[in-house]
Amino acid sequence: QSVLTQPPSVSAAPGQKVTISCSGSNSNVGNNYVSWYQQLPGTAPKLLIYDNNKRLSGIPDRFSGSKSGTSATLDITGLQTGDEADYYCGTWDSSLSAWVFGGGTKVTVL
């Protein structure tokens, strides 16, 4: 059971938009910056978004992040087949004194 809650899977057709939610609490999402990671099959994770909504250099603007209260969101617009991957949110949990990841969301392009 992850401290941060993500939907197990989301899907959409090419060109469409998907939204991945990351729900936490005041000890983590509510009071710390959230980052988002993409993990393609068989590869190491890759940082997409940091500090809630900043894109790492080289990340397409089709990827965007936001945060409101104790929930964060990753939006992927103009979905491409190459976006099929697992996506994880993460942040620091001040109560646990530990970094926490969400359980991951598998994005499928229909």
Add this chain to the structure above:
Amino acid sequence: QVQLVESGGGVVQPGMSLGLSCAASGFSFSYNGMTWVRQAPGKGLEWVSFISYDGSNKYYADSVKGRFTISRDNSKNTVYLQMNSLRAEDTAVYYCARDYCSITSCYDSWGQGTLVTVSS
């Protein structure tokens, strides 16, 4: 460019010890915190441990606290993870990653991972 190379993985019996290393290059290693993250087969990412840029602050997941020790040698640009009293549930690919952010950690560069298998 930034490069992180893990080594030390392998097959080990339950209760035994194993040490992992992560050699860094392409950046000023002594300026960045470093972390270890693991991924059990077919499972999600699990954060394991973090060490600050100078080694003065160390944090551990509850699942490894008291058994794993993180350390670093800034003169060798290397971060280590000493794993003792290994259990079957420690079986995973272990990644090291660089802390890129200044307020809340975030991890922008990752190694290729090293597989640790705990089995009798």
